[in-house]
Structure formats: structure tokens, C-alpha cells
Amino acid sequence: MASLFKRLYLVFYPPQPEPTSSPLKFGILGAAAIAPIALILPVKNHADAVVHAIAARDQKRADAFAKKHSIAKAYGGPTAYQELLDDPEIDVVYNPLPNSLHYEWTMKALAAGKHVLLEKPSADTAEETRRMFDYAEKKGLVLLEAFHYRFHPATRRTKEIVDSGELGAITHIETKMAIPRGFVKDNDIRMSYGLGGGCLMDMGCYTLSISRYFAGADPLRVVTASADTSSAFPRIDIGTTATLAFPPLSSAPSAASPDATPSEITTTMTTQYRLAPRLGFIPQFPQVYVRAVGTRGEVSLFNFPGPWLYHYITVKTTDENGVTKTRTEKAYGDDGWTTYRHQLEAFIDKVRGRTPDHWYDAQDSVSNLQWIERIYEATGLGSRPESTAQIATD
Numbered sequence: 001m002a003s004l005f006k007r008l009y010l011v012f013y014p015p016q017p018e019p020t021s022s023p024l025k026f027g028i029l030g031a032a033a034i035a036p037i038a039l040i041l042p043v044k045n046h047a048d049a050v051v052h053a054i055a056a057r058d059q060k061r062a063d064a065f066a067k068k069h070s071i072a073k074a075y076g077g078p079t080a081y082q083e084l085l086d087d088p089e090i091d092v093v094y095n096p097l098p099n100s101l102h103y104e105w106t107m108k109a110l111a112a113g114k115h116v117l118l119e120k121p122s123a124d125t126a127e128e129t130r131r132m133f134d135y136a137e138k139k140g141l142v143l144l145e146a147f148h149y150r151f152h153p154a155t156r157r158t159k160e161i162v163d164s165g166e167l168g169a170i171t172h173i174e175t176k177m178a179i180p181r182g183f184v185k186d187n188d189i190r191m192s193y194g195l196g197g198g199c200l201m202d203m204g205c206y207t208l209s210i211s212r213y214f215a216g217a218d219p220l221r222v223v224t225a226s227a228d229t230s231s232a233f234p235r236i237d238i239g240t241t242a243t244l245a246f247p248p249l250s251s252a253p254s255a256a257s258p259d260a261t262p263s264e265i266t267t268t269m270t271t272q273y274r275l276a277p278r279l280g281f282i283p284q285f286p287q288v289y290v291r292a293v294g295t296r297g298e299v300s301l302f303n304f305p306g307p308w309l310y311h312y313i314t315v316k317t318t319d320e321n322g323v324t325k326t327r328t329e330k331a332y333g334d335d336g337w338t339t340y341r342h343q344l345e346a347f348i349d350k351v352r353g354r355t356p357d358h359w360y361d362a363q364d365s366v367s368n369l370q371w372i373e374r375i376y377e378a379t380g381l382g383s384r385p386e387s388t389a390q391i392a393t394d
């Protein structure tokens, strides 16, 4: 396992393999803050991909972004996004627009015949998500909601432990994604209801996704849900806590474990944008983990959305004599491969007609949004507004 320094060096200065004769050409909609780490750097390290164009609402912004990241084409101005979609050279569109624009621009990209790598959460409503995936299927195009954490070896290893029977029957899953006050400013897209903002949309989509992944099923019901709001942003949750009930894990080990299978798994999901400083002035570290508890032990993965930076998997088990053992595992995978690099590998495999190491289907994305909406409903805040865009589809 490489040191943190070496890992970071390889992420930001990745080895650049000899390109294939005709690499997939990516176009990016919007000069979004996330684009460099989520797409531009991983693409540099993939022989079969190149970022060929950027589109921004402002030409100067597009030019500056293109120059900074050595991107061949820069579309700017009010029609820039559509111009990029109309560019016959572009094979794949990366959509990191605000959540409320995911639906409109993904549908338009699919209509233009492009594959789409779509940022999370996939849309504002489950109905929009379903329509996008149905349309992608009809057009024979690849559409993926970018839940990059799912592709990383640390997530996969933790899921393997959950499914292995080592922890007995799983009874509880707890996930938390909470960041200190100050990271998300008042003018951030995350604080705008009209742009599909809210902490549950933004970070809760991960905590829900990993809860569903580890539970191997969709929830049965929302048990409790509550949101923190402020009068300045009445429809925005600054944090949401929800308890969900899931069916028992289908892989619950009956032979491996004599324990009775619980009738339900409970999960607690917590998200928060404004962790208050301790004693009023000591900043808190981000709290980001998932923990699965079984009848014989538990596993926790610290930093599940960013395991490439740093993570640990802690497993505690207690045997029939009451002896408790604890071990820590790490699963970094290839040096310098971020969650986004693993995701890109799978995405390109899929576009090229190969079978990726890991994938999840359209229903997974639809269900995630369905349960985000149900949790919002239970908090009283309601779903984010559906897109009013009329898309001409064939």
C-alpha cells in the first residue's frame, strides 16, 4: 500500500498511457468544481478516453477552463450546452450541472445520441430518473448515475464482509455524512430549492445508496425522519436524520450462523452541513462512515465516499465464548486510482460492450430517488421541483 503522499501524487499527476487510435471523446456540460477530480484527472489515466470539449454559460469561463485543463474545444454562451451536444465528435457527455438540470440536459444529450455519465443525485424526482433510463435503453446508450464510491475496492470489500456471514445476521446499518459549518456557503447550488438543493439530495443520496447496497434491498418504510432548516432557506434541509426499515438480508447465513434472522433491518442515516464547533470554537472533523451491525459482530468503513484518500475498515467479532477480536483492513486497489477512476473504467467498459467488474442497474437509481422523495415527504419539506423542460424525444 502506497503512502498517502504517493497516492495523492498519482491522483494529481497520473501516469498517462499511450492513447488508443480512437479514444472516446467526452464533453463536459458546465465548468463545475467537481469536474477535474471526477472526470478530467481519471480520463488522463485512461488510454481510451479524452476530454474533448467543455461548455459553459460564459465564453470566458469556458476558455479559461479549457486552457487550464488542455481541452481542445470551448463552447461558451447561452446556447453552449446544446452546441456541445450537437458536436458530432463528442461520444460521451458528463453532466455535473445542478441537480434540477440533470433531467433536462441528460435527456437532451441522449436525444443527441450521446452516452451520459450523470452526477448524483440523478434528478429531482424518481419519475424523471425513470424517464431518463427508459430513454437511454430505447436509444441503446449507456447512462450511469455517478455513485463512484460503489466501484472502489474498499466499499466492495466491506460489502463482502457484510454478506459473508462473519457478522451473523445483520440487524442494523448506520451511515453518517456530516461536514463542519463553512464548507457549504449560502450561495452554493446545494442551498437552492429551485436548483434541486438540500443536504438529503446532496449527501443523503450517498447514505441512502450505501444503506440500500449493504441491505441488498429497498426499504420497507420510513420509520422516522426529521430535517434541520433555517428561516433563510425554508425548503432546504441543512441536515436530515432518518430511520428506515429494511427486509432481512437475503444472504443472511442460516447454515453459517445459528442466530435467528431478524424480521427487519433498521438503518439510521444522518447528514449534516453545519456541524457546530466543539465548545463553540474547536472545528470538528467531517464524520463520514457506514457501520453494519450483526448478531456476532460489526464492520465499519470510515470515509466511504473518499476511500482513495484515506479509509479504514474495522471488523469486530465476538465468538461463542464471548471473546472479542478486532482487526483493521485496507483496500486501496491500484495506486492513484480514485473512486472516480474505478467508475470511469467500468463506464468505458460498458460503452465499449465489455462487462465491467461492477455495475448497477437503472432501478437502483430510480429507487434511490424514490426513497429520497419519501424521506423528504416524511420531513414535511417535500420533493424538489420537477423539471418543466419539454424535451423532443424520438
Ligand SMILES: NC(=O)C1=CN([C@@H]2O[C@H](COP(=O)(O)OP(=O)(O)OC[C@H]3O[C@@H](n4cnc5c(N)ncnc54)[C@H](OP(=O)(O)O)[C@@H]3O)[C@@H](O)[C@H]2O)C=CC1
Pocket (backbone or CB within 6 Å): 029, 030, 031, 032, 033, 034, 035, 038, 055, 056, 057, 058, 061, 096, 097, 098, 099, 101, 119, 120, 121, 146, 148, 189, 195, 202
Ligand atoms: N461525485 C461527486 O463526488 C460529487 C458530485 N457532485 C455533483 O455534481 C454536481 C455539481 O456540483 P459542483 O461541481 O459542486 O457545482 P458547481 O456549482 O461548481 O457547478 C455547477 C455547474 O452548473 C452550471 N450551471 C448551469 N446552470 C446553473 C445555474 N442556474 N446555477 C448554477 N450553476 C449552473 C455552472 O456551469 P457554467 O460553467 O456553465 O456556468 C456550474 O459550473 C451536483 O449535481 C453535485 O451533486 C458534486 C460534488 C462531488
Ligand SMILES: O=C1OC[C@@H](O)[C@H](O)[C@H]1O
Pocket (backbone or CB within 6 Å): 190, 202, 203, 305
Ligand atoms: O462527496 C461529496 O461531499 C460533499 C458534497 O457536498 C458533495 O456534493 C458530495 O458529492
